Amino acid sequence: MPPEETGKPAAAAPGAALKGFTIAGNDQKFVVASATIDGDTVTVGSDQVKSPVAVRYGWADNPEVNLYNKALLPAAPFRSDKWHDAPASAQPEAAR
DSSP: OOOHHHOHHHHHHEEEOOOEEEETTTTTTOOOOOOEETEEEEEOOOOOOSOOEEEEOOSSSSSOOEEEEETTOOOOEEESOOOOOOOOOGGGGOOO
């Protein structure tokens, strides 16, 4: 995800792994994903999704998230897909 999608270059809380990301393939089934910061880009992936086509961040009723920009402002929840959305209660347990 390039910085133009999140506002500014990405940062995480010091020493923390990124939380709050889910990805899906063409089946539209989201799973909790690992995410790392590589320069100004967040790289998201999961062994459960071989060919991801969508990513969501903080897309839940009460998400546990920790992505910030360099000004230490929190990233707003976002999604890359335009699929008809299932309720957050149908999202992966760790994403709620």
